[in-house]
Amino acid sequence: xxxxxxxxxxxxxxxxxxxxxxxxxxxxxxxVFYDVLMRYVFNDVSxxxxxxxxxxxxxxxxxxxxxxxxxxxxxxxDVIYENLSIKGKAWVDLFGCIFLLLPFTxxxxxxxxxxxxxxxxxxxxxxxxxxxxxxxxxKAVIPFAFFSMAISxxxxxxxxxxxxxxxxxxxxxxxxxxx
Amino acid sequence: xxxxxxxxxxMAETWSSNFPIFGDAPRNMxxxxxxxxxxxxxxxxxxxxxxxxxxxxxxxxxxxxxxxxHSASYYWKGKVPxxxxxxxxxxxxxxxxxxxxxYHGGGMELxxxxxxxxxxxxxxxxxxxxxxxxxxxxxxxxxxxLKGLKxxxxxxxxxxxxxxxxxxxxxxxxxxxTALERRTIDALEWVGPSLDLRMGFHKIAPYYYTGWHEPATxxxxxxxxxxxxxxxxxxxxxxxxxxxxxSYDMYIQSYHESAENWVTMKTxxxxxxxxxxxxxxxxxxxxxxxxxLAEKAAADPLAKEILDSQAEYMEKVRVWTNIxxxxxxxxxxxxxx
Amino acid sequence: xIGIIMFFVALVMLLLGFPVAFTFGGIALIFGVFAEGFDxxxxxPFRIQSYMENTVMMAVPLFIxxxxxxxxxxxxxxxxxxxxxxxxxxxGGLAISTILVGALLAASTGVxxxxxxxMGLISLPVMLKYNYSKSLACGTICASGTxxxxxxxxxxxxxxxxxxxxxxxxxxQASLVPGLVLIGCYIAYILVLTYLKPEMAPAMPQDVDDExxxxxxxxxxxxxxxxxxxxLVVLGSIFTGIATPTESSALGGVGALILALIYGQFxxxxxxxxxxxxxxxxxxxxxxxMGATAFSMxxxxxxxxxxxxxxxxxxxxxxxxxxxxxMVAILILxxxxxxxxxxxIIVPILxxxxxxxxxxxxxxxxxxxxxxxxxFLTPPFGFSLFYLKGVAPSSVRTxxxxxxxxxxxxxxxxxxASIMIFPAWYGMG
Ligand code: NA
Ligand code: NA
Numbered sequence: 001x002x003x004x005x006x007x008x009x010x011x012x013x014x015x016x017x018x019x020x021x022x023x024x025x026x027x028x029x030x031x032v033f034y035d036v037l038m039r040y041v042f043n044d045v046s047x048x049x050x051x052x053x054x055x056x057x058x059x060x061x062x063x064x065x066x067x068x069x070x071x072x073x074x075x076x077x078d079v080i081y082e083n084l085s086i087k088g089k090a091w092v093d094l095f096g097c098i099f100l101l102l103p104f105t106x107x108x109x110x111x112x113x114x115x116x117x118x119x120x121x122x123x124x125x126x127x128x129x130x131x132x133x134x135x136x137x138x139k140a141v142i143p144f145a146f147f148s149m150a151i152s153x154x155x156x157x158x159x160x161x162x163x164x165x166x167x168x169x170x171x172x173x174x175x176x177x178x179x
Numbered sequence: 180x181x182x183x184x185x186x187x188x189x190m191a192e193t194w195s196s197n198f199p200i201f202g203d204a205p206r207n208m209x210x211x212x213x214x215x216x217x218x219x220x221x222x223x224x225x226x227x228x229x230x231x232x233x234x235x236x237x238x239x240x241x242x243x244x245x246x247x248x249h250s251a252s253y254y255w256k257g258k259v260p261x262x263x264x265x266x267x268x269x270x271x272x273x274x275x276x277x278x279x280x281x282y283h284g285g286g287m288e289l290x291x292x293x294x295x296x297x298x299x300x301x302x303x304x305x306x307x308x309x310x311x312x313x314x315x316x317x318x319x320x321x322x323x324x325l326k327g328l329k330x331x332x333x334x335x336x337x338x339x340x341x342x343x344x345x346x347x348x349x350x351x352x353x354x355x356x357t358a359l360e361r362r363t364i365d366a367l368e369w370v371g372p373s374l375d376l377r378m379g380f381h382k383i384a385p386y387y388y389t390g391w392h393e394p395a396t397x398x399x400x401x402x403x404x405x406x407x408x409x410x411x412x413x414x415x416x417x418x419x420x421x422x423x424x425x426s427y428d429m430y431i432q433s434y435h436e437s438a439e440n441w442v443t444m445k446t447x448x449x450x451x452x453x454x455x456x457x458x459x460x461x462x463x464x465x466x467x468x469x470x471x472l473a474e475k476a477a478a479d480p481l482a483k484e485i486l487d488s489q490a491e492y493m494e495k496v497r498v499w500t501n502i503x504x505x506x507x508x509x510x511x512x513x514x515x516x
Numbered sequence: 517x518i519g520i521i522m523f524f525v526a527l528v529m530l531l532l533g534f535p536v537a538f539t540f541g542g543i544a545l546i547f548g549v550f551a552e553g554f555d556x557x558x559x560x561p562f563r564i565q566s567y568m569e570n571t572v573m574m575a576v577p578l579f580i581x582x583x584x585x586x587x588x589x590x591x592x593x594x595x596x597x598x599x600x601x602x603x604x605x606x607x608g609g610l611a612i613s614t615i616l617v618g619a620l621l622a623a624s625t626g627v628x629x630x631x632x633x634x635m636g637l638i639s640l641p642v643m644l645k646y647n648y649s650k651s652l653a654c655g656t657i658c659a660s661g662t663x664x665x666x667x668x669x670x671x672x673x674x675x676x677x678x679x680x681x682x683x684x685x686x687x688x689q690a691s692l693v694p695g696l697v698l699i700g701c702y703i704a705y706i707l708v709l710t711y712l713k714p715e716m717a718p719a720m721p722q723d724v725d726d727e728x729x730x731x732x733x734x735x736x737x738x739x740x741x742x743x744x745x746x747x748l749v750v751l752g753s754i755f756t757g758i759a760t761p762t763e764s765s766a767l768g769g770v771g772a773l774i775l776a777l778i779y780g781q782f783x784x785x786x787x788x789x790x791x792x793x794x795x796x797x798x799x800x801x802x803x804x805x806m807g808a809t810a811f812s813m814x815x816x817x818x819x820x821x822x823x824x825x826x827x828x829x830x831x832x833x834x835x836x837x838x839x840x841x842x843m844v845a846i847l848i849l850x851x852x853x854x855x856x857x858x859x860x861i862i863v864p865i866l867x868x869x870x871x872x873x874x875x876x877x878x879x880x881x882x883x884x885x886x887x888x889x890x891x892f893l894t895p896p897f898g899f900s901l902f903y904l905k906g907v908a909p910s911s912v913r914t915x916x917x918x919x920x921x922x923x924x925x926x927x928x929x930x931x932x933a934s935i936m937i938f939p940a941w942y943g944m945g
Contacts, residue, residue: 022791025577025798032578032766036759039363043327045346047337058568060577064799065537065806073796074535074803075906077896078914081533089533096534100542104810107545108560115561118238119258127257129338129347135257138568142561153538195679196864228864229816231809232562244558351571353674354760356684361757379683 003158004167010155011070017148018067021060028056047130055138062145069152090160097157105149112143186410188222190247191240193233193254196226200373200433204305204398205249208425215417220410222247236401241298246406249304252290252399253334260475261293264485265301267310267396269336269468271489274306274395274430276496281397284492289485300407302422304398305429308437312388312456313368314359314380319388319456322463331355331367335471336392342467359383368392372440373433381444381451389455391464398429519820522547526811527896536902537800540807548814556817563809567802571762572671576630577798578765579621582746583634584790584797585772589781591743592638598739600646600720601732608710608717610646611656614639615702618660620747622667622695628892629801630765632661632900636907637797649716650912652709655920658893658900659702659927665855665889667695669754669761672888675859676881680867687885690878693942694886694935701927709923742778746771800906804899824849828865835873839880839936842866843887847929850891858888879944883935890928893921 031053038044068074081092120136162168190209194202209222225245227233236248237255253266265286272280280286281303294301313332319325326344330337337347350358350367358364360383369375371390381387400422407415444451456464476483526543530536548556567573586592596613603609614635621631635657643653665672668688677684710717750768753759759767776782815821831841849858863884870880892900895918904917935942 018792018795021795021799022788025581025791025794026787028574029578029581029766029769032574032763033770036753036763036767039329039346039348040758043329043346045329045348047347047349050349053574054569054571057571057574057577060795061798061802062564062568064795065803068796068799068803069535071796073800073906074537075800075902076533076535077530078533078905080531082913084533092532092534096532096538096542099546100529100534101538104538104541104545104807107554107557108541108564108810111558112561112564114242114558115238115565118242122258125257127254128333128349129341131257139561139565142564197679197681197867199681229821230559230562231566231813232559233566235562235565239559239562242558244555349571350760351762353572353671353678353684354669354762357669357688357754358757358760360685361755363757363760377681377683379685382683382685 003162003165007155007158007162007168010151010158014066014070014148014152014155017063018070021063021067024056024063025060028053028060031056047126047128048132051126051128051132055132058138059141062141063148065145066148066152069149069156086163090163093156094160094164097153097160101153101156102150105146105153109143109146109150112139112146116140116143183219185218186220186414188220188246188406190222190224190249191230191232191236191245192224192226192249193236193251194226194249195233196228198226199377200307200429200436201249201305201398202226203432204425204429205400207428208400208421211424212417212421215421216414220414220417224249237299240401240403243403243405246403248399248401250399250401251304251396252301256334259293259297261479261481261485263335264482264489265290265293265397265399267393268472268489269339269392269394270465271394272493272496273500274308274397276493276500277395277397278303278306278427279496280489280492284496285488286492289481289488293481293485294401295404298404300402300404302400302402302419303426304400304422305426305433306398307370307373307393307396307433308430309371309390310393310396311368311371311375312390312392313366314375314384315366315386315388315454316359316362316384317365318386318454319460321457322460325460328366329364331358331364332392336368338471339392339464339467342471343463356380356383370396371433371437372444373436376440376444381448385450386452386454389453391456391461398426400426517823518547518551518818519815519823522811522815522818522820530896535803537803537807540804540811544807544810544814547818548810551814551818556813557810559813559817560810563813564806567805567809572674575762575765576633576801577794578762578769579630579634580637580797581790581794582765582768582772583637584793585769585776585786586743586746587637587641588786588790589772589776589779591772591775591779593642594739595743596639596642597720598736602736602740603720606707607714607719608706609720610639610643610648611652611706611710611717612703614643614656615660615699615706617747618657618663619667619695619699620751621661622663622665623751628662628664628671628900629903631664632658632903633797633801633907635661636904640904640908640912644909644911646720647718650916651920652716653920654904654908654912654917655922655924656702656706658898658904658917658921659924661904662889662892662900663695663698665892666691666698666885668692670885672855672859672885673881676863676885679859679863680877680881682877682881686878687881690882690942690944691885694882694931697934697942698928698931701931702924705923705927742775746775797907801903804902824862825865828862831866831869833869833873835875838869838873839875839883842870843883843932843936846884846887847890847894850888851894851897855888855891858891859884876939876944879935879939882942882944883932886928886932886935890925890932893925893928895921 035049116136116139119139124135125133190205192205205224212220212222234254236250239245240248251266252262255262290301328345329348330345331350332340332347341347348364355367359367369378472486476486529539529543596610599613600609618635621634640653640657668691673687673691674684677687749771750764753764753767754761831838846858892898901917905914
């Protein structure tokens with residue numbers, strides 16, 4: 001029961017990241033549109049607003065990756081995988097999470113901390129006129145996103161274990177992206 | 180024994196692997212160091228193609244991921260504001276004047292004073308000479324023309340122009356050509372003929388303005404202080420001499436390439452017009468520049484010390500420039516007319 | 517040596533079916549740490565940051581969003597169906613429409629991930645609905661989505677211009693004719709194929725009874741004009757300098773919303789839902805890029821770049837031998853490595869040799885660009901294939917995609933060969 005609940009809690013966490021990411025994306029869309037409009041129609045440019053574009057875009061894709069993991073949105077080469085039983089798939093995912101996903105995301109997340117800390121310690125800002133300050137915030141999204149990927153990966157692992165224990169068959173028949 | 184032990188240093192450069200002139204300086208340096216040390220000092224260079232972090236040199240050298248870096252000091256202005264002053268300044272010294280300041284006027288000491296607390300040593304890394312003011316789609320006849328001028332001009336020079344109503348604009352370097360051609364922006368600054376030729380801006384913009392904002396752009400060798408300490412004293416000296424020699428070599432090379440490339444541009448596109456900003460515009464730029472610098476000096480004692488040192492040195496050295504090079508060129512020029 | 521072993525292990529591991537992105541990342545970690553220790557991964561945040569600050573890649577989410585909105589509002593479907601009907605009884609009309617729409621998208625973005633995914637969203641469901649062969653549909657989409665590489669603006673040409681020191685404008689100009697020839701060849705292939713095997717791409721059913729041809733054309737135009745106008749606005753904003761190519765993709769997104777508004781299909785929920793799907797697809801693209809950058813980091817820092825360099829420096833020192841072997845080498849490496857890596861690692865080694873042999877550098881760059889474009893399509897590591905798989909319905913298998921791109925790869929190789937042999941046809945004599 002504990003594992004089933006944990007799986008659900010992790011699912012909620014990943015979904016929340018998806019929601020944040022989707023909202024940031026809509027902001028990005030209007031941010032870029034606004035910048036083009038201001039420059040062309042009003043001949044006005046703000047470097048700060050221009051920098052905000054890449055801040056938003058970076059947050060969108062970084063926070064989106066753990067959300068994608070939760071929803072099976074990441075590409076697999078399915079030549080063999082498609083033909084496996086649900087338990088077979090669960091073994092692949094369990095193995096992959098333990099030996100590939102978790103070590104990778106945890107290690108990158110770990111080095112991301114020092115990377116963001118350095119920026120915080122120096123009080124790094126943009127070097128361009130009117131640029132954004134507090135550069136550490138966007139840099140800190142790197143470790144946050146990679147640890148979140150690890151958490152989503154943990155969810156994937158628990159899902160596989162639950163399948164192997166025979167208490168659930170969830171999560172192995174993701175609906176494809178809507179058409 | 181210690182005398183024939185081989186020391187290996189890893190260096191990262193901001194430039195991509197066959198970037199001309201800028202990339203020649205570190206290679207030249209490594210070659211000189213290796214041959215002077217009889218093979219005891221080996222320096223390998225990773226370009227941005229490999230490390231993927233052109234503007235991460237500061238962090239990577241500081242953390243010791245690389246022992247050395249080749250870049251430019253003003254790129255670190257957002258991290259450590261005082262690093263701005265060791266590349267070049269608008270309305271500042273020319274290349275020989277600035278080398279005078281670095282090596283004999285207290286510049287090196289101030290640069291180390293800035294970098295030492297960061298665990299870094301910084302050395303001049305090669306000079307581009309006077310950079311051009313940039314490529315313009317429209318003529319600048321007065322201050323009015325600067326108002327709303329959309330120009331790609333990053334860093335401090337952008338701040339100066341912004342004070343006069345220009346609109347510094349960020350454009351990804353791969354989209355610069357299209358942006359200037361389609362007039363998404365009105366102007367941009369790059370380097371000078373030595374590197375502008377390969378960008379092709381002369382094909383799409385009619386006016387090439389002379390420089391004001393980067394009279395003596397000095398690149399930078401950045402060395403991790405711990406890595407430097409590990410070297411025996413003779414190799415340290417060899418390294419310093421190699422950096423100094425390679426830097427001056429780059430200045431000469433850049434001067435030469437600019438001369439050559441300018442001829443090419445002019446032959447390919449004879450209608451490119453070289454222009455100088457009107458006196459009124461330059462005076463306003465200088466005023467804005469001085470105000471910004473005064474603000475920076477007031478905010479930080481080390482900034483004040485550096486700026487005062489530069490101003491004092493320039494006042495002294497410019498007198499000599501005037502009665503030597505300038506007087507010479509003026510007097511010769513009048514002969515041709 | 518480690519680099520080579522790493523490739524084969526990655527190949528085998530990918531077949532297991534664990535997500536591609538994390539397979540790349542995990543393998544990079546195992547080999548990287550084994551050879552160089554954990555500290556190599558201190559480079560990863562820098563590499564990730566270089567993607568974060570690469571604003572040109574912003575076109576990926578923005579274009580995907582436009583594609584999703586057009587698809588949700590069924591405007592894209594109507595466009596393709598109408599175009600298919602305009603081709604009347606011609607079989608393969610939908611595929612040809614897909615190629616033409618792909619070419620238009622290619623002219624407004626240089627990011628392959630953006631156009632393949634957008635095309636996959638827009639036209640794959642329509643082609644499947646009309647009983648196209650899955651592999652033909654997939655091949656057509658991958659190939660036409662990848663046109664963005666050769667039709668300006670194009671990221672690869674920007675990178676090659678930088679690496680080879682050629683003005684980007686010159687390359688954009690030179691790539692136009694090869695791009696058009698490629699489009700022509702794709703269309704010709706569809707026509708020939710559907711003539712030989714009509715069942716692969718049935719003609720659109722014609723409602724002859726209730727509509728005259730004139731009425732058909734009128735209703736087709738009605739469906740075509742709005743989305744086409746949108747694409748033209750996107751292109752127009754680039755040509756008139758209103759926006760950079762990257763920014764134009766945001767104009768496309770906002771424009772798609774305006775169309776939805778006009779057709780009474782706009783709601784904030786629709787915007788949010790489209791945003792959420794955009795996030796999912798974008799994450800799929802960037803996860804692969806994150807994994808791939810880790811993989812190439814481990815490859816080059818364990819000495820892989822020296823192996824490649826060594827091999828390339830031993831190419832023959834005579835023009836044709838050099839060109840042919842260089843092209844073959846790039847093609848083979850393209851099976852494994854990302855085009856950006858190739859452009860940055862290999863081209864700088866080849867460039868000085870090519871220059872010394874007196875080879876026309878613009879021509880050389882176009883050859884490389886064509887060749888690298890093919891690398892997007894070659895299994896197993898062709899990025900276009902991954903991207904399409906990411907948005908395809910589950911009935912479409914990796915095998916369909918692999919099989920579908922083969923003829924298009926062949927066409928690209930033939931066009932490449934013709935540029936090599938007859939540069940004058942392409943204005944590069
Ligand atoms: Na410059
Ligand atoms: Na393109």
